Amino acid sequence: MKIFKTLFFISLVTAVLCSCKPDQLKPVETDKSAPGTVSNIKTLSRPGTVKLTYTLPSDQDLLYVLAEYTDKYGKVIQAKASYYTDSLVIQGFADSAVHKMSVYAVDRSENKSAPVVLDVKALAPPVFGIKSSLVLAEDFGGVNVSYSNPNEADIAIVVSYKDSLGYFVNNETIYTKSKQGSFTSRGFSSKSTVFGVYVRDRWNNRTDTVFKTLTPFFEKQLDKSKFRTVILPTDIGDYGSGLVISNLWDNVINANSNMWHSRGDAGTPMHITFELGVTAKLSRFVLWQRPGAYIFNHGNPKRYEIWGSTNPPLDGSFNNWTLLKSCVSVKPSAQAPGVNSQADVDAAARGEEWNIPLDAPKVRYIRVVILENWIGGPQAHIAEMAFYGSDN
Template identity: 30%
Template sequence: MKCVFAYICISCLLFSCRKQDHFYKEFLEGGEIIYTGKADSVLFHPGKNRALLSWRIKDPNITQMKVYWNSYLDSLTIDVNKTDGVDSIGVVIDDLEERFYSFDIYSINMEGSRSIKSTVEGQVYGDEYQQNCFHRAIENISYLEDQAIISWFNPEGNEIGSEIRYIDKDGVATTVFVPISETNTTLNNVVLGGSFDYRTWHRPYSLAIDTFYTDFKTEEIRLIERELDYSRFAAHRLENDPLDFGANRIPFLWNRDLESAASGSGGWYRTATNSGVPNQVTIDMGVTAKLTRFKFWQRGTVSEPTLLYANANPKKIEFWGTDNPGPNGNYANWNKLGEYEVVRPSGLSPGQPVTFEDIAAAQEGHEITISMDAPVVRFIRIRVMETFENQPHFFLSNIGVFGQVVSVE
């Protein structure tokens, strides 16, 4: 039994050798074959509907390189002027579909002998990849004194940066490139209410030869308006500011209480008797801000309607701001941010019963819109120029201050 098994094995080996001899017969005719040196250090560099293949060759006898792809249905021949050292070769193959490819590379010597193949594979990109490239997301855009500050979310995917284009205040076209490492970008000399265009650059692979771009997207340069944090507000009485009336205090102006009626209960603020009009109160906001709106509500808006459009409620009011008030209270360092005259919707005189229309307007509040050209301020002044019945003092219920905080003190 052992003899039979050995015979079978020997027969198989002999048969196998004959098969191999037959396979290599064409290469062994005429003596030993010495292969041409093959392409070494082969790299695939993807692009948009194209690819760059690069490699090195050392064999001094190489005269041509041959590249095959698409199951050898497509090919490219490169003539080589070989030097004595190691040469680098690169070839761009154009007009490729967006898909995965395998490339076989052969080197050929002057006798026509070729090397064993070197294979490199990779993905070629195109419109489908382009359509899935997104803009780097913007968290917010703030404005401060001719500058737009862009805060970015962290980049995703294969972003390499973003390109921003805008026309500055002088009409000059400006381009800024933002690397992915940057989290905040400042655009200088911008126009508030203007805009900028931006697109994001993508590179699918570190060796890619092409950069992919999103379409340009337009963003408006605007203030992000929010109601300010009144917990930071504090009275800032200057030398020429009036005293308070009784238990009334300036912080009552921002406590959001429109209902309490009794003096000192928090529903309204009043200056001291005979303190005079025009007169003002001064407030430290605790932040520096670009203000957009100021609102105020008359005393009596909810619980004392007979005082609306009457008594010591302001008829004409001014709103001022500064970042550096003088201690004596003069207006040298102050900027007028706006003014307002309260008009009674019904047209009735002070003391006459209020109408539903009168009450609705008072409950809505009276609003001053602040110019975009106004400077940033920290301190504000509410200056009453005239009351409805020419009282020698004034009162108010509540105020509202809106804008964008620039810095917190």
């Protein structure tokens, strides 16, 4: 009897489960009544965008508002906003032409209201204003591109050049939303080159190309065998135990025994000095952090400055020194010190590269000023540095 009851129970449960149909993906409500229309629509034109403000219909099952139009490429563009808000922003306009836009109210059963059709017109997309601000100039080993992006639009600046066969080849793409900035696309010899630069956004709106023929300045890595340590009265000097300043130019990056390390009680700000062995017009430099668990951590520099001089005073003061670059180290993952992503590891391995302004004077002596390390402690360490430019 017990066996019979058990089998009967199992059969009953199985029958109940099998009778259930997988309809959980259907709308919670299934009425066929369309909601009322959106009313009192007002438009505000912005660069590449149009903002709508409106009054929602009073339907209790209203879910969202939908706006759509067909862009100049024939693609239907849609944007949605929930019933919690009374405004909607449509982005990605490729021009400033008038477009017919349909606005719908949509309920929880995906019923759409009758459309409200209106004419909308965005201001010119930001990429066109950015294109008009582009300035291309000769730089060490390449072309310097400066730009203005007042709307902080997400953009890509694409740099190309004409190769020996007369074709334009992409050299570099810089992604940014900075209000203004400049960068140098390098890898070119010192000969006349036709460069082309254009701007595009994430909707693939793109500008015409700006062309300019330039002759990049000659650039080379300065010979580290000519570098030498200089100890001036105000310098922090070495930690000792082989962790000396000259380790900064021994071409060893991935060893904790080959680095410069300050005294443990040095305190910030602190500085060290060394000579390049030549008087050079610098284009850039690269700094490599102490490796391993120390990247973006411990005494690696977070805020630091590079100063240059041709005749530093013997009293160790900053007279006759010129500030070449103020640097703030940026950790790609933005995670706390000691927690590193692969992007952090890769960035540390590449080194932190910084351009020196084109109007900076020639220098022979370098002073590295550590303002802050990654944990706010009193010590500092650097694995390696390299300097580029021309000593002609």
